[in-house]
Amino acid sequence: MDHNGRPPRSQPPMLPGLPLIGSMFDFKSNRLAFLQRAVMSHEDMVAFRLGRLGAVLLNDAALINQVLMSTGQSISYNRPGGEGTLSRLFGAGMLYRDGASQRQYRKKIGSLFQHRAVGRHASTVAALADEAQRRWRDGSTIELYRELTDLTFDIFTRTLLAADAQDLSEIRDGIQFVYEQLILDNTRLLRPPAWLPTPRRARFEQKLHRLRAAIERLIHEARGSAANDDDLLSMLVRYQDDQGVRLTTPQIRDDLIVFLLAGHETTSVSLCWAFYLLMLHPDTYRRLQEELLHVLKGRAPELNDLRSLELNLKIVKEALRLYPVSIIKRWATQDVSFRDYWVPSNTLILICPYLLHRRSKYFVDPDQFKPDRFNAEAERSLPCSAYIPFGDGPRACIGSQFALLESQIILATLAQNVTFELTPGQRVEPDGNSISLRPVNGIRARVRRRDISAAGDAPSLQAR
């Protein structure tokens, strides 16, 4: 029924496609570019076919809110009768399951990621960011995506696994490999049947086996430790549900892999874009450095400083607006109505935060970098689900508080010490097939070290 109690009239406007494959070829070539073209003709909602599968892209905050807040029977996180790639690979964990036990588990472990709980990692994040920036010589050129991804991986392993990144090359290698395969899967038109052993599958199995074994070793160590540590791994090992049942090793292992996959690259990519935008807007870069110098006077940022670093936070938010994740997926498990339209059961529902965040009905000059748009009043007047860098509703990002804290501290630490300059002659663009919209060719930046010694006596930083 629509909001007037009438049955919805018809299916949403449909993009023309090729016989049999529909829009599959264009979608697989570059998902973001395809979706960008799709909303040119129908801004709020547009349907298309991917082979036999029906898909609908929602690009209106109210419709997206309807989907993301849904806890009912008609919209599910996983494909009905099948499972997404992540849940197939890491399905022993709880995060990629639907239903009541998932909700209960999420509620419990959610507290491990809340602001107060992640705040205790602030000094470690600052120390590791400081170590990274000290390695960059004045006048050298660095590739931001690689440097920042290494940094967020180190932070992740140190704060959440309580392990030293040097011992974790197998895990780093495995996560990188699985991530690349997921992107490759997004671009492949045809997949060999599941029973066919291919060299690629054999390599994947081998890497996955090693990754799992390396994580299981960490879990066994944590189980054997008498210490009451407060890192994520130790807490998962101690977790009990309401009936007192503990998590098995495969469950913890698979959730940790999901955290690693979902957590470290998304953060590094959004920081890459933040610095890219600052390099394109040197006035804002200077304003940020003035704010940092004024508040920090050359010392490392601490948790309590963050509320005074207003522009710093606005830049993080604006980078997440302009370069959020590319796609959020859901599935219609029954016929669902959206305003005057209905979509049939088994339709893939797509949400593209990148397109939504660039709609002029929600943001003035939506394609422009204007961090000051994030003032309290403007944020209050945004419609629900118009700004969704971390999703919304029951499946919103569990690590958002950690990601925001980490991003603010890294941005402040690096920007205070270094001015990056974009090296000429490079083409910077997001990889339309990656979930995190990573820069497809990386971003090369020249390092200009700043002399902030006169600003105050910076205490030396030590990683925990």
Ligand code: HEM
């Ligand atoms: C800037 C960094 C990050 C961004 C932009 C981001 C974005 C998102 C988004 C949009 C979702 C919702 C997906 C959906 O609705 O289908 C999500 C879910 C998730 N994120 Fe993040 N994320 C970030 C950092 C992190 C971190 C640091 C962690 C882990 C510590 C993490 C773990 C997860 C997990 C486990 C889920 C799935 C939650 C569930 O299904 O219940 N993310 N993230």
